[in-house]
Amino acid sequence: MMRRLLLGILSLALLAALSWAVLSLPAKPTGLTEASLAKLPESGVTNPVTAVLLNYRGYDTLLEVGVLLLAIVGVWSLRRGEWPANDLRDRPLLQSLLRVVLPLLMLAAGYLLWIGGFAPGGAFQGGALLGGALVLAMLGGRGRRVLNHERLLRAGLVLGALVFAAVCAVTMLLTGGLLQYPPGSGGTWIMAIESAALISIGLTLGLLYLGGRPTDTTPPSPPAHPTKHA
Amino acid sequence: MTSAWAIALLILSPLAAAALAFAFPGRGRGLALGTAAVVGAAIVQLTRAVLAGGVQTHRVGGWGAPLGIDLRADGLALLMLMVTAGIGTAISLYAQGYFRSGHDDEAPHRERYFWPLFLFLWTALNALFLSADIFNLYVTLELLGFAAVTLVALAGKRAALTAALRYLFVSLAASLFYLLGVGLVYGQCATVDLASLAAKAQPGPTLWVALALMTGGLIAKAALFPMHFWLPPAHANAPAPVSALLSALVVKGSFYILLRLWFEAFPALMTPGVAQLFGGLGAAAILWGSVQALLQPRLKLLIAYSTVAQLGYLFLLFPLAAAREGGFVAWSGGLIFLGAHACAKTAMFLTAGNILHAAGHDRIKDLDGITHSLPISAFAFGLAGLSLVGLPPSSGFAGKWLLLNSALAQGQWVWVALILIGSLLAAAYVMRVLSHAFTRVAEPTTPNPIPPVMEWTALALALLSVGLGFASHWVAELLRVGAPVLMGGAAP
Amino acid sequence: MMLQVFDWILLLVIVLLAWRSLNDRDLFRAVIKFIALGLLIAVAWVRLRAPDVALAEAAVGSGLTGALILSALVRMRRREGAAARTQREDPE
């Protein structure tokens, strides 16, 4: 109880300091809006956020794709994955729904990737949809073939990081600068990185849900018969 | 190879190797050794460029700060890269022997995941040391933290898992403190570039709070007293090569960012009070860590507490190097000590791993006669201890000597006394181990055989820790390139 | 004016929900509130003219993180149940 009180006081002090700090910020911070917009025509995309993510500060994103890969390597090193407990395999209606929804989600992921160049969207949002589709597929007991193909999964997971690193190396060769795209071709390079990243992000997010490496991920035999008689 | 290529390769090669080591399990060791070669060559090239032409800056994407991200190699960054490369190479050699000589069924699994995680750690460290952008540093910190935590958990035992999870919580919360600070700095100064911040930063409520948040987070990650509580269990229960990486390099990543923040980006906020506060925490760390080290029953815990203590010395750099008079002496002394400690600590943890595998335990009181069965390891431990205590001609001595000189020149007697007391305490806990190790026993037990490479790498690092002492002049010259203006160093 | 009132209410609910989602006694309800919190924060992103972030928050921040935590909760309950059963068999 004493501890809680102490920590409560500490937290209130922290809150006071933070409030003081944010209220002392300039009312109109300069930011980098102007600079971002000024260079937008050279960036190869028209969505400023995508321009920051994959051009101005593309190097952050390289490391971020590394973080995603590292997370899945870490999770795989920790435990074996488990198939979702409440799977929907014995629900025919949901199954047929999934047959429609899954392709639609994948299509939507591709769409988000494509419009990311000039409107809200991009590889991360698209990858999240792809990951969601993968989660639904797992819940429906689908995608077993893919999930048991460990080599394929590993290849898909590292694709984003490797393509990104390769683009870094190629730009070094072409312009002598890391991620410095040759003039006028930014859009193409960005699309190449994003397409590879989309697959890796989608797989990573979906496989995080599995919570471990997919060895022995054959789903437990459908629980229907024993439980019905019990 | 241009210096731009060198910078690019320092980041891209370990990253690509990490991805490949995951995609092709079983190729890990080859990839790590290949990375060591590429990174080594890049560092040689970059050092030449820095010594000849001063600080090397690479503008990623060609934009330049503040819109883009700058990568920068100065003397300090190069020293850190070198230490990392040396230890990374040693671990690349040591790890396979370590994972294959253990007697548990999970060892192949551990080895398979060790390599990509280790290479990610190396990527994160190289990226961290080269970054000149405080948001980019946040990303490298996360990369570093994830890799470090997972490597600790790789040991698989209950104590290691609990320690890893606690470490993860501390690390994540600390990262968020740091990130909030970055947000406030950006709101105030409209840039996250270290170099441009120095010109724009004026003391005010926002920056004080921002810097306090970032410093708090980094202190927790660097395990400075009193935020050291997570370190001993994590470092003592990790696999030996991982313990070495964590104690030698990972905690120093956060310390490095603290140096960059206070000495380069916000020298305007570096008041004497702040400097003395850091020094005070460092002093408490030295005393508390050393006493704890004396009390530990297990060798790995002793070494881990010794890390808590030795990190304290690094923070003495704040009160001593912030002075214009003799500041650079303390700066170079502290950083040479950092290198000395990194090599010595690696040697010690590797030795402890050898003892664990050979004797099956690391209880200090049962180490009698270990010299008989592991002569090379015992010798390595002794040499590393020499450098840790700071006896000549080791690099530990060179570092402490410079720190002492600076403190004497500035008349800061408290720190003089503290450095000496800390050395005596270090001598005491090193002797505690050695006195057992060198005790002769009538019937030495036959230990499990361990691969020779495990002993020789430990010895190599111990020798490096001593031998670096002879290169301390050269290191100081290197450190002069791009040294902070605060201490009258040459501005780039 | 209307929008200012909306902001006040939105932020008040966000802060309260954040508190409840971390301190609700019932862990399941806490998780549900946590997911709802993510959705409301996505609304805040829209108010702050950050549609890119709103999309990511709804999909990742609330959706996927929520799903991860929910499935972890189910898994933990199962494990705890198993652990509790073995403990009851212990004489201690």
Added chain:
Amino acid sequence: MPDTDHRLYLLAGAALFVIGFYSLLVQAHLLRRIMALNVMGSGVFLVFIALAAQTPGPIPDPVPHAMVLTGIVVSVCATGLALALADRVLAATGRVELGDDEDAAASSDATPVASDARKEKPAA
């Protein structure tokens, strides 16, 4: 954008950060702690985005937006990693909390799991 008071959002961000931090310190359950870290993160992101909305110009500053996108992805990775680790801890100790006492004295070798199976009293 005159009809949004950004200071309100900044303060709400600070509040979320502190609520998350306080809960991280006082809550013992691992899931709650993981959620607390996420709430802290949301607070930080709120500060970033509110700052971006304040800058002059036709659109909000895209740089903090991109930073927050990075942050969100890092957060979900952290959550996934933390959950996997928490599950291992639960499997090894039978507890969904981190004990305060066990590490200092813990010997790394062969402590039987059963000796640590005592559980803390459930809170009412």
